[in-house]
Amino acid sequence: MERDYDVIIVGGGGAGMSAAITAADAHARVLLVDADKKLGGSTALSGGVYYAAGTAQQRARGYLNDSADALFEYYMTLNQYRVEASLARRLCDGAADGLAWLTDLGVEFRPEDLYASGVESVPRGHAALGNGAAIAAALEREVSRRAIDVALNTRVSGLVTAADGRVCGIRSGETTVTAGAVVVTTGGFGANPYLLHQHYPDAAATGDWAWYIGSSHCQGDGLSLGAAVGADIVGHNRGLLLTTPNFHRQLEVFVPGWLVYVNREGRRFVKETAEYAVMSGVVQAQTGGSCFALFDDAAKHAARPMAKYADAFAAGVLPLNWVTSELEAQERTGKVIRADTLDALAVRCGIRPGALEATVARYNADCEAGQDSMFFKAAEDLKPVLTPPFYAVEVRAAIICLTSTGLRIDRDAQVLDPRDHPIRGLFAGGETAGGVLGERYVGGGNSIANAIVFGRIAGTSAAAESRRND
Ligand SMILES: Cc1cc2nc3c(=O)[nH]c(=O)nc-3n(C[C@H](O)[C@H](O)[C@H](O)COP(=O)(O)OP(=O)(O)OC[C@H]3O[C@@H](n4cnc5c(N)ncnc54)[C@H](O)[C@@H]3O)c2cc1C
Numbered sequence: 001m002e003r004d005y006d007v008i009i010v011g012g013g014g015a016g017m018s019a020a021i022t023a024a025d026a027h028a029r030v031l032l033v034d035a036d037k038k039l040g041g042s043t044a045l046s047g048g049v050y051y052a053a054g055t056a057q058q059r060a061r062g063y064l065n066d067s068a069d070a071l072f073e074y075y076m077t078l079n080q081y082r083v084e085a086s087l088a089r090r091l092c093d094g095a096a097d098g099l100a101w102l103t104d105l106g107v108e109f110r111p112e113d114l115y116a117s118g119v120e121s122v123p124r125g126h127a128a129l130g131n132g133a134a135i136a137a138a139l140e141r142e143v144s145r146r147a148i149d150v151a152l153n154t155r156v157s158g159l160v161t162a163a164d165g166r167v168c169g170i171r172s173g174e175t176t177v178t179a180g181a182v183v184v185t186t187g188g189f190g191a192n193p194y195l196l197h198q199h200y201p202d203a204a205a206t207g208d209w210a211w212y213i214g215s216s217h218c219q220g221d222g223l224s225l226g227a228a229v230g231a232d233i234v235g236h237n238r239g240l241l242l243t244t245p246n247f248h249r250q251l252e253v254f255v256p257g258w259l260v261y262v263n264r265e266g267r268r269f270v271k272e273t274a275e276y277a278v279m280s281g282v283v284q285a286q287t288g289g290s291c292f293a294l295f296d297d298a299a300k301h302a303a304r305p306m307a308k309y310a311d312a313f314a315a316g317v318l319p320l321n322w323v324t325s326e327l328e329a330q331e332r333t334g335k336v337i338r339a340d341t342l343d344a345l346a347v348r349c350g351i352r353p354g355a356l357e358a359t360v361a362r363y364n365a366d367c368e369a370g371q372d373s374m375f376f377k378a379a380e381d382l383k384p385v386l387t388p389p390f391y392a393v394e395v396r397a398a399i400i401c402l403t404s405t406g407l408r409i410d411r412d413a414q415v416l417d418p419r420d421h422p423i424r425g426l427f428a429g430g431e432t433a434g435g436v437l438g439e440r441y442v443g444g445g446n447s448i449a450n451a452i453v454f455g456r457i458a459g460t461s462a463a464a465e466s467r468r469n470d
Helices: 014-025 041-045 056-060 068-078 085-104 131-145 193-199 221-228 276-284 297-302 307-314 324-333 342-349 355-369 446-468
Strands: 005-010 030-033 049-051 125-127 148-151 158-161 167-172 175-184 239-244 260-262 290-296 336-339 390-403 406-408 414-416 422-428
Touching: 005 014, 005 167, 005 221, 005 446, 014 030, 014 041, 014 131, 014 148, 014 175, 014 446, 041 131, 049 085, 049 446, 056 085, 068 085, 085 446, 131 148, 158 175, 158 221, 167 422, 175 221, 175 446, 193 390, 221 406, 221 422, 239 276, 260 355, 276 390, 290 297, 297 324, 297 390, 324 336, 324 390, 336 342, 342 355, 342 390, 406 414, 422 446
Parallel strands: 005 030, 005 175, 030 148, 175 422
Antiparallel strands: 049 125, 158 167, 167 175, 239 390, 260 290, 290 390, 336 390, 414 422
Protein backbone atom coordinates (compact mmCIF):
# COMPACT_ATOMS: atom_id res chain seq x y z
CA MET A 1 0.00 0.00 0.00
CA GLU A 2 1.28 3.47 -0.86
CA ARG A 3 2.17 5.31 2.35
CA ASP A 4 1.73 9.04 2.93
CA TYR A 5 5.25 9.74 4.25
CA ASP A 6 8.50 7.92 4.90
CA VAL A 7 8.90 9.39 8.38
CA ILE A 8 6.47 11.16 10.70
CA ILE A 9 7.86 13.12 13.63
CA VAL A 10 5.44 13.72 16.51
CA GLY A 11 6.48 16.88 18.40
CA GLY A 12 8.51 19.74 16.96
CA GLY A 13 10.79 20.91 19.78
CA GLY A 14 14.58 20.56 19.74
CA ALA A 15 14.56 16.79 19.37
CA GLY A 16 11.72 16.69 16.83
CA MET A 17 13.10 19.39 14.55
CA SER A 18 16.57 17.80 14.69
CA ALA A 19 15.01 14.46 13.76
CA ALA A 20 13.02 16.01 10.90
CA ILE A 21 16.05 17.76 9.43
CA THR A 22 18.21 14.65 9.70
CA ALA A 23 15.58 12.37 8.19
CA ALA A 24 14.99 14.80 5.33
CA ASP A 25 18.74 14.96 4.70
CA ALA A 26 18.65 11.17 4.43
CA HIS A 27 16.12 11.65 1.58
CA ALA A 28 13.03 10.70 3.58
CA ARG A 29 9.69 12.41 2.89
CA VAL A 30 8.94 13.91 6.29
CA LEU A 31 5.85 15.14 8.13
CA LEU A 32 6.47 17.08 11.35
CA VAL A 33 3.41 17.38 13.59
CA ASP A 34 3.01 19.61 16.63
CA ALA A 35 0.13 20.16 19.02
CA ASP A 36 1.10 23.81 19.50
CA LYS A 37 0.40 26.67 17.12
CA LYS A 38 4.15 27.04 16.60
CA LEU A 39 7.27 24.87 16.64
CA GLY A 40 9.84 25.05 19.44
CA GLY A 41 8.30 23.43 22.53
CA SER A 42 10.19 23.83 25.80
CA THR A 43 13.41 24.10 23.81
CA ALA A 44 12.36 27.57 22.66
CA LEU A 45 11.65 28.63 26.27
CA SER A 46 14.92 27.31 27.63
CA GLY A 47 18.17 28.95 28.66
CA GLY A 48 19.83 27.39 25.63
CA VAL A 49 22.75 25.89 27.54
CA TYR A 50 24.28 22.83 25.86
CA TYR A 51 26.57 20.41 27.72
CA ALA A 52 29.48 18.92 25.77
CA ALA A 53 33.16 17.99 25.98
CA GLY A 54 35.93 18.23 23.39
CA THR A 55 34.43 21.25 21.62
CA ALA A 56 35.93 24.05 19.52
CA GLN A 57 34.76 26.55 22.16
CA GLN A 58 36.70 24.72 24.88
CA ARG A 59 39.81 24.64 22.72
CA ALA A 60 39.48 28.35 21.99
CA ARG A 61 39.51 28.95 25.74
CA GLY A 62 42.62 26.79 26.18
CA TYR A 63 40.94 23.63 27.48
CA LEU A 64 42.69 21.27 25.11
CA ASN A 65 42.35 17.94 26.88
CA ASP A 66 38.66 17.48 27.56
CA SER A 67 37.07 14.54 25.79
CA ALA A 68 33.99 12.33 25.41
CA ASP A 69 35.80 9.72 27.52
CA ALA A 70 36.26 12.18 30.38
CA LEU A 71 32.63 13.31 30.08
CA PHE A 72 31.40 9.71 30.17
CA GLU A 73 33.46 8.97 33.27
CA TYR A 74 32.02 12.05 34.98
CA TYR A 75 28.46 11.25 33.80
CA MET A 76 28.58 7.73 35.18
CA THR A 77 30.32 8.63 38.43
CA LEU A 78 27.96 11.51 39.23
CA ASN A 79 25.04 9.16 38.59
CA GLN A 80 26.67 6.38 40.62
CA TYR A 81 26.27 4.18 37.53
CA ARG A 82 22.48 4.24 37.93
CA VAL A 83 21.95 5.33 34.34
CA GLU A 84 21.83 3.37 31.09
CA ALA A 85 25.53 3.29 30.19
CA SER A 86 25.13 2.65 26.46
CA LEU A 87 22.86 5.70 26.14
CA ALA A 88 25.10 7.90 28.28
CA ARG A 89 28.03 6.80 26.12
CA ARG A 90 26.21 7.70 22.91
CA LEU A 91 25.26 11.10 24.32
CA CYS A 92 28.81 11.84 25.49
CA ASP A 93 30.24 10.70 22.13
CA GLY A 94 27.76 12.74 20.10
CA ALA A 95 27.52 15.92 22.18
CA ALA A 96 30.42 17.86 20.64
CA ASP A 97 29.30 16.93 17.13
CA GLY A 98 25.73 18.05 17.93
CA LEU A 99 27.07 21.38 19.13
CA ALA A 100 29.14 21.83 15.96
CA TRP A 101 26.04 20.97 13.92
CA LEU A 102 23.99 23.66 15.69
CA THR A 103 26.85 26.09 15.15
CA ASP A 104 26.83 25.28 11.42
CA LEU A 105 23.10 25.99 11.42
CA GLY A 106 23.86 29.47 12.73
CA VAL A 107 23.51 29.19 16.52
CA GLU A 108 26.26 31.19 18.20
CA PHE A 109 28.01 29.52 21.14
CA ARG A 110 30.72 32.02 22.00
CA PRO A 111 33.83 30.71 23.78
CA GLU A 112 33.54 33.54 26.29
CA ASP A 113 30.11 32.25 27.35
CA LEU A 114 31.46 28.79 28.21
CA TYR A 115 31.12 28.08 31.95
CA ALA A 116 31.12 25.23 34.47
CA SER A 117 27.40 24.45 34.59
CA GLY A 118 27.79 21.29 36.66
CA VAL A 119 30.45 20.20 39.10
CA GLU A 120 33.06 19.55 36.39
CA SER A 121 36.59 20.91 36.68
CA VAL A 122 36.74 21.80 32.96
CA PRO A 123 33.82 24.03 31.86
CA ARG A 124 31.31 22.25 29.61
CA GLY A 125 28.22 24.48 29.69
CA HIS A 126 27.92 26.14 26.27
CA ALA A 127 25.42 29.02 26.38
CA ALA A 128 23.67 29.87 23.12
CA LEU A 129 23.54 33.55 22.28
CA GLY A 130 19.82 34.33 22.36
CA ASN A 131 19.06 31.35 24.64
CA GLY A 132 16.86 28.42 23.60
CA ALA A 133 14.81 30.70 21.35
CA ALA A 134 17.87 31.06 19.10
CA ILE A 135 18.33 27.27 18.92
CA ALA A 136 14.65 26.76 18.07
CA ALA A 137 14.72 29.54 15.47
CA ALA A 138 17.78 28.07 13.72
CA LEU A 139 16.20 24.61 13.63
CA GLU A 140 12.90 26.00 12.35
CA ARG A 141 14.74 27.88 9.60
CA GLU A 142 16.35 24.61 8.50
CA VAL A 143 13.01 22.80 8.60
CA SER A 144 11.51 25.44 6.33
CA ARG A 145 14.46 25.18 3.90
CA ARG A 146 13.68 21.52 3.30
CA ALA A 147 10.67 19.80 1.78
CA ILE A 148 9.33 18.94 5.23
CA ASP A 149 5.55 19.17 5.67
CA VAL A 150 4.58 20.77 8.98
CA ALA A 151 1.19 20.32 10.64
CA LEU A 152 0.61 22.65 13.60
CA ASN A 153 -2.32 22.68 16.07
CA THR A 154 -2.43 18.91 15.58
CA ARG A 155 -2.28 16.74 18.68
CA VAL A 156 -1.43 13.16 17.84
CA SER A 157 -3.69 10.83 19.82
CA GLY A 158 -2.59 7.38 18.68
CA LEU A 159 -0.14 5.28 16.68
CA VAL A 160 -1.25 3.00 13.87
CA THR A 161 0.20 -0.50 13.73
CA ALA A 162 0.34 -3.05 10.92
CA ALA A 163 -0.77 -6.66 11.33
CA ASP A 164 2.82 -7.64 12.32
CA GLY A 165 2.86 -5.00 15.11
CA ARG A 166 5.08 -2.56 13.22
CA VAL A 167 4.22 1.11 13.80
CA CYS A 168 3.14 2.51 10.44
CA GLY A 169 1.38 5.77 11.12
CA ILE A 170 -0.34 8.22 13.44
CA ARG A 171 -3.87 9.23 14.33
CA SER A 172 -5.10 12.67 15.25
CA GLY A 173 -8.82 12.73 15.88
CA GLU A 174 -10.46 11.11 12.88
CA THR A 175 -7.42 11.53 10.64
CA THR A 176 -4.91 8.77 9.97
CA VAL A 177 -1.57 9.37 8.24
CA THR A 178 0.73 6.49 7.29
CA ALA A 179 4.53 6.26 7.22
CA GLY A 180 7.45 3.84 7.12
CA ALA A 181 8.53 4.94 10.61
CA VAL A 182 7.41 7.26 13.40
CA VAL A 183 9.58 9.29 15.78
CA VAL A 184 8.03 10.39 19.07
CA THR A 185 9.54 13.59 20.44
CA THR A 186 6.67 15.06 22.43
CA GLY A 187 8.87 16.33 25.27
CA GLY A 188 8.17 15.56 28.91
CA PHE A 189 5.08 15.43 31.11
CA GLY A 190 5.63 18.43 33.38
CA ALA A 191 2.25 19.85 32.39
CA ASN A 192 0.38 16.70 33.42
CA PRO A 193 -0.23 16.45 37.21
CA TYR A 194 -1.51 12.87 36.96
CA LEU A 195 1.66 11.64 35.26
CA LEU A 196 3.78 13.60 37.72
CA HIS A 197 2.16 11.62 40.53
CA GLN A 198 2.70 8.39 38.64
CA HIS A 199 6.25 8.87 37.35
CA TYR A 200 7.82 11.77 39.25
CA PRO A 201 6.63 11.47 42.85
CA ASP A 202 9.39 13.77 44.16
CA ALA A 203 7.90 16.57 42.07
CA ALA A 204 4.31 15.74 43.01
CA ALA A 205 5.27 15.55 46.69
CA THR A 206 5.99 19.26 46.76
CA GLY A 207 2.23 19.80 46.50
CA ASP A 208 1.11 23.33 45.80
CA TRP A 209 4.73 24.48 45.74
CA ALA A 210 5.22 22.62 42.45
CA TRP A 211 5.01 24.59 39.24
CA TYR A 212 6.09 23.75 35.75
CA ILE A 213 8.01 26.18 33.57
CA GLY A 214 7.96 24.36 30.22
CA SER A 215 5.49 24.20 27.34
CA SER A 216 1.86 23.57 28.35
CA HIS A 217 1.64 21.07 25.48
CA CYS A 218 4.14 18.75 27.15
CA GLN A 219 1.59 16.44 28.74
CA GLY A 220 3.44 13.16 28.38
CA ASP A 221 1.57 12.06 25.28
CA GLY A 222 4.67 10.28 24.03
CA LEU A 223 4.55 7.93 27.01
CA SER A 224 0.94 6.94 26.41
CA LEU A 225 1.48 6.68 22.63
CA GLY A 226 4.42 4.35 23.21
CA ALA A 227 2.85 2.38 26.05
CA ALA A 228 -0.23 1.66 23.90
CA VAL A 229 1.98 -0.25 21.45
CA GLY A 230 3.94 -2.08 24.15
CA ALA A 231 6.87 0.23 24.88
CA ASP A 232 8.67 -0.06 28.20
CA ILE A 233 8.83 3.03 30.39
CA VAL A 234 12.03 3.64 32.37
CA GLY A 235 13.71 6.21 34.59
CA HIS A 236 11.19 6.41 37.41
CA ASN A 237 11.23 9.61 39.46
CA ARG A 238 13.75 11.42 37.29
CA GLY A 239 13.89 14.94 36.02
CA LEU A 240 15.15 18.32 37.14
CA LEU A 241 13.64 20.34 39.95
CA LEU A 242 14.91 23.81 40.79
CA THR A 243 14.85 25.38 44.22
CA THR A 244 12.42 28.13 45.17
CA PRO A 245 11.28 30.02 48.28
CA ASN A 246 7.79 29.98 46.74
CA PHE A 247 7.27 33.74 46.93
CA HIS A 248 5.98 34.03 43.40
CA ARG A 249 6.08 31.97 40.22
CA GLN A 250 9.20 33.50 38.79
CA LEU A 251 12.26 31.50 37.84
CA GLU A 252 15.31 32.85 39.67
CA VAL A 253 17.93 30.20 39.02
CA PHE A 254 20.85 31.86 40.80
CA VAL A 255 20.64 32.84 44.45
CA PRO A 256 22.79 35.44 46.21
CA GLY A 257 25.80 34.12 48.10
CA TRP A 258 24.99 35.89 51.37
CA LEU A 259 22.23 33.39 52.17
CA VAL A 260 23.17 30.66 54.64
CA TYR A 261 21.42 27.34 54.01
CA VAL A 262 20.73 25.18 57.06
CA ASN A 263 18.80 21.95 57.38
CA ARG A 264 16.43 20.85 60.12
CA GLU A 265 19.40 19.60 62.13
CA GLY A 266 20.52 23.23 62.22
CA ARG A 267 23.63 22.48 60.11
CA ARG A 268 25.00 23.91 56.90
CA PHE A 269 25.13 21.12 54.32
CA VAL A 270 26.16 22.65 50.97
CA LYS A 271 27.88 25.59 49.36
CA GLU A 272 24.92 27.90 48.94
CA THR A 273 26.10 28.97 45.48
CA ALA A 274 26.43 25.38 44.20
CA GLU A 275 25.18 24.86 40.63
CA TYR A 276 21.46 24.18 40.26
CA ALA A 277 22.36 20.90 38.56
CA VAL A 278 23.25 19.40 41.93
CA MET A 279 21.56 21.76 44.38
CA SER A 280 18.04 20.39 44.09
CA GLY A 281 19.14 16.82 44.83
CA VAL A 282 21.12 17.97 47.85
CA VAL A 283 18.17 19.96 49.23
CA GLN A 284 15.75 17.07 48.59
CA ALA A 285 18.04 14.75 50.54
CA GLN A 286 17.70 16.82 53.74
CA THR A 287 15.21 15.84 56.44
CA GLY A 288 11.76 16.94 55.29
CA GLY A 289 13.06 17.45 51.73
CA SER A 290 13.72 21.14 52.25
CA CYS A 291 16.04 23.60 53.99
CA PHE A 292 16.02 27.15 55.33
CA ALA A 293 17.82 30.19 53.97
CA LEU A 294 19.05 32.19 56.93
CA PHE A 295 20.05 35.87 57.13
CA ASP A 296 20.09 38.76 59.57
CA ASP A 297 18.58 42.21 59.59
CA ALA A 298 21.69 43.83 58.11
CA ALA A 299 21.61 41.39 55.16
CA LYS A 300 17.89 42.01 54.67
CA HIS A 301 18.42 45.76 54.40
CA ALA A 302 21.41 45.32 52.08
CA ALA A 303 19.62 42.85 49.77
CA ARG A 304 20.07 44.19 46.23
CA PRO A 305 19.44 42.40 42.89
CA MET A 306 22.31 40.23 41.69
CA ALA A 307 24.19 41.85 38.80
CA LYS A 308 22.81 39.39 36.21
CA TYR A 309 19.20 40.26 37.14
CA ALA A 310 19.62 43.97 37.94
CA ASP A 311 18.57 45.43 34.58
CA ALA A 312 15.46 43.28 34.20
CA PHE A 313 14.50 44.02 37.81
CA ALA A 314 14.97 47.77 37.35
CA ALA A 315 12.85 47.65 34.18
CA GLY A 316 10.09 45.96 36.17
CA VAL A 317 10.05 42.83 34.01
CA LEU A 318 11.54 40.48 36.61
CA PRO A 319 10.26 40.21 40.18
CA LEU A 320 13.02 38.95 42.46
CA ASN A 321 12.90 36.95 45.67
CA TRP A 322 16.05 38.08 47.44
CA VAL A 323 15.66 41.88 47.57
CA THR A 324 14.69 44.03 50.57
CA SER A 325 11.22 45.01 49.35
CA GLU A 326 10.22 41.43 48.57
CA LEU A 327 11.62 40.06 51.83
CA GLU A 328 9.63 42.67 53.76
CA ALA A 329 6.48 41.87 51.78
CA GLN A 330 6.93 38.14 52.42
CA GLU A 331 7.48 38.80 56.13
CA ARG A 332 3.88 39.98 56.17
CA THR A 333 2.68 36.76 54.51
CA GLY A 334 4.65 34.64 57.00
CA LYS A 335 6.92 33.11 54.34
CA VAL A 336 9.84 35.04 55.80
CA ILE A 337 10.01 33.82 59.41
CA ARG A 338 11.40 36.29 61.93
CA ALA A 339 12.65 36.01 65.51
CA ASP A 340 14.76 38.05 67.87
CA THR A 341 17.09 35.18 68.76
CA LEU A 342 18.48 32.24 66.82
CA ASP A 343 16.96 29.82 69.33
CA ALA A 344 13.52 31.33 68.87
CA LEU A 345 13.98 31.21 65.08
CA ALA A 346 14.92 27.53 65.29
CA VAL A 347 11.75 26.77 67.25
CA ARG A 348 9.58 28.61 64.72
CA CYS A 349 11.14 26.75 61.80
CA GLY A 350 11.14 23.30 63.41
CA ILE A 351 14.94 23.23 63.47
CA ARG A 352 16.62 21.16 66.20
CA PRO A 353 17.16 23.55 69.13
CA GLY A 354 20.74 24.41 70.05
CA ALA A 355 22.51 23.43 66.85
CA LEU A 356 21.65 26.59 64.96
CA GLU A 357 23.57 28.84 67.36
CA ALA A 358 26.69 26.71 67.02
CA THR A 359 26.41 26.66 63.23
CA VAL A 360 26.04 30.42 63.06
CA ALA A 361 28.92 30.96 65.49
CA ARG A 362 31.21 28.89 63.26
CA TYR A 363 29.96 30.62 60.12
CA ASN A 364 30.52 34.05 61.66
CA ALA A 365 34.05 33.07 62.64
CA ASP A 366 34.64 31.99 59.03
CA CYS A 367 33.32 35.35 57.84
CA GLU A 368 35.73 37.15 60.12
CA ALA A 369 38.61 34.98 58.89
CA GLY A 370 37.50 35.55 55.28
CA GLN A 371 37.42 31.82 54.56
CA ASP A 372 34.54 29.35 54.44
CA SER A 373 36.16 26.45 56.29
CA MET A 374 33.38 23.99 55.34
CA PHE A 375 32.28 24.59 51.76
CA PHE A 376 34.75 27.15 50.38
CA LYS A 377 32.15 29.69 49.34
CA ALA A 378 33.78 32.77 47.79
CA ALA A 379 35.10 35.22 50.40
CA GLU A 380 33.00 38.10 49.02
CA ASP A 381 29.84 36.08 49.74
CA LEU A 382 30.64 35.65 53.43
CA LYS A 383 28.35 37.97 55.40
CA PRO A 384 27.96 37.24 59.13
CA VAL A 385 24.60 36.54 60.74
CA LEU A 386 24.94 38.92 63.67
CA THR A 387 22.29 41.62 63.74
CA PRO A 388 18.87 40.72 65.15
CA PRO A 389 16.15 40.16 64.26
CA PHE A 390 17.05 36.99 62.39
CA TYR A 391 15.15 35.58 59.41
CA ALA A 392 14.63 32.19 57.77
CA VAL A 393 12.88 31.22 54.55
CA GLU A 394 12.01 27.64 53.66
CA VAL A 395 13.44 26.56 50.30
CA ARG A 396 12.30 23.48 48.39
CA ALA A 397 13.22 21.92 45.06
CA ALA A 398 9.79 22.41 43.51
CA ILE A 399 10.12 24.17 40.15
CA ILE A 400 9.64 21.46 37.53
CA CYS A 401 12.11 22.19 34.74
CA LEU A 402 11.99 18.88 32.93
CA THR A 403 11.04 15.24 33.35
CA SER A 404 13.08 12.30 32.19
CA THR A 405 10.99 9.21 32.78
CA GLY A 406 10.30 8.00 29.28
CA LEU A 407 10.18 5.37 26.59
CA ARG A 408 13.01 2.89 26.73
CA ILE A 409 15.30 3.24 23.72
CA ASP A 410 18.53 1.69 22.52
CA ARG A 411 21.64 3.49 21.23
CA ASP A 412 19.92 4.05 17.89
CA ALA A 413 16.80 5.61 19.47
CA GLN A 414 14.80 2.48 18.64
CA VAL A 415 11.96 2.07 21.15
CA LEU A 416 12.07 -1.22 23.09
CA ASP A 417 9.50 -3.31 24.91
CA PRO A 418 10.11 -4.67 28.45
CA ARG A 419 11.87 -7.73 26.98
CA ASP A 420 14.28 -5.58 24.97
CA HIS A 421 12.54 -6.39 21.70
CA PRO A 422 12.37 -3.46 19.29
CA ILE A 423 8.98 -1.99 18.53
CA ARG A 424 9.58 -1.88 14.81
CA GLY A 425 8.94 1.45 13.16
CA LEU A 426 9.01 3.43 16.43
CA PHE A 427 11.81 5.76 17.58
CA ALA A 428 12.05 8.36 20.35
CA GLY A 429 14.36 11.12 21.54
CA GLY A 430 14.66 14.10 23.87
CA GLU A 431 12.60 14.25 27.06
CA THR A 432 10.26 11.54 25.72
CA ALA A 433 13.02 8.94 25.92
CA GLY A 434 13.95 7.49 29.32
CA GLY A 435 17.27 6.23 30.59
CA VAL A 436 19.53 8.89 29.09
CA LEU A 437 19.31 11.35 31.96
CA GLY A 438 20.15 9.85 35.32
CA GLU A 439 19.25 10.69 38.89
CA ARG A 440 21.71 13.55 38.79
CA TYR A 441 21.58 16.28 36.19
CA VAL A 442 25.23 16.36 35.12
CA GLY A 443 25.20 20.06 34.36
CA GLY A 444 23.19 22.85 32.77
CA GLY A 445 22.80 21.75 29.14
CA ASN A 446 22.33 18.03 29.80
CA SER A 447 18.81 18.03 28.40
CA ILE A 448 19.30 20.10 25.25
CA ALA A 449 22.36 18.03 24.37
CA ASN A 450 20.17 14.95 24.83
CA ALA A 451 17.42 16.43 22.62
CA ILE A 452 19.78 17.33 19.79
CA VAL A 453 21.94 14.20 19.91
CA PHE A 454 19.12 11.66 20.18
CA GLY A 455 16.83 13.71 17.93
CA ARG A 456 19.40 13.44 15.14
CA ILE A 457 19.99 9.75 15.84
CA ALA A 458 16.23 9.09 15.77
CA GLY A 459 15.88 10.92 12.45
CA THR A 460 18.68 8.88 10.89
CA SER A 461 17.35 5.59 12.27
CA ALA A 462 13.77 6.30 11.20
CA ALA A 463 14.84 7.18 7.65
CA ALA A 464 16.80 3.92 7.45
CA GLU A 465 13.89 1.92 8.85
CA SER A 466 11.48 3.44 6.34
CA ARG A 467 13.85 2.47 3.51
CA ARG A 468 13.87 -1.09 4.83
CA ASN A 469 10.08 -1.06 4.73
CA ASP A 470 9.95 0.22 1.13
C1 LIG B 1 12.56 27.58 31.23
C2 LIG B 1 13.40 26.38 30.88
C3 LIG B 1 14.78 26.51 30.80
C4 LIG B 1 15.56 25.41 30.43
N1 LIG B 1 16.90 25.60 30.21
C5 LIG B 1 17.65 24.56 29.77
C6 LIG B 1 19.00 24.76 29.39
O1 LIG B 1 19.51 25.87 29.40
N2 LIG B 1 19.71 23.66 28.99
C7 LIG B 1 19.15 22.40 28.91
O2 LIG B 1 19.84 21.45 28.56
N3 LIG B 1 17.85 22.21 29.21
C8 LIG B 1 17.09 23.27 29.60
N4 LIG B 1 15.77 23.06 29.84
C9 LIG B 1 15.18 21.77 29.50
C10 LIG B 1 15.16 21.61 27.98
O3 LIG B 1 14.81 22.83 27.38
C11 LIG B 1 14.17 20.54 27.54
O4 LIG B 1 14.32 19.39 28.33
C12 LIG B 1 14.43 20.16 26.08
O5 LIG B 1 14.51 21.32 25.29
C13 LIG B 1 13.31 19.23 25.60
O6 LIG B 1 13.38 19.10 24.22
P1 LIG B 1 12.36 18.12 23.49
O7 LIG B 1 12.54 18.30 22.04
O8 LIG B 1 12.46 16.77 24.07
O9 LIG B 1 10.90 18.64 23.92
P2 LIG B 1 10.20 20.03 23.60
O10 LIG B 1 11.17 21.06 23.13
O11 LIG B 1 9.38 20.37 24.78
O12 LIG B 1 9.25 19.67 22.36
C14 LIG B 1 8.15 18.85 22.51
C15 LIG B 1 7.11 19.24 21.47
O13 LIG B 1 6.12 18.21 21.37
C16 LIG B 1 4.87 18.80 21.15
N5 LIG B 1 3.83 17.83 21.53
C17 LIG B 1 3.53 17.34 22.75
N6 LIG B 1 2.55 16.42 22.67
C18 LIG B 1 2.22 16.32 21.37
C19 LIG B 1 1.27 15.52 20.65
N7 LIG B 1 0.48 14.62 21.25
N8 LIG B 1 1.17 15.69 19.32
C20 LIG B 1 1.96 16.58 18.67
N9 LIG B 1 2.87 17.34 19.30
C21 LIG B 1 3.01 17.21 20.63
C22 LIG B 1 4.91 20.06 22.01
O14 LIG B 1 3.97 21.02 21.57
C23 LIG B 1 6.36 20.52 21.81
O15 LIG B 1 6.47 21.43 20.74
C24 LIG B 1 14.95 24.15 30.19
C25 LIG B 1 13.57 24.01 30.27
C26 LIG B 1 12.80 25.11 30.59
C27 LIG B 1 11.31 24.94 30.61
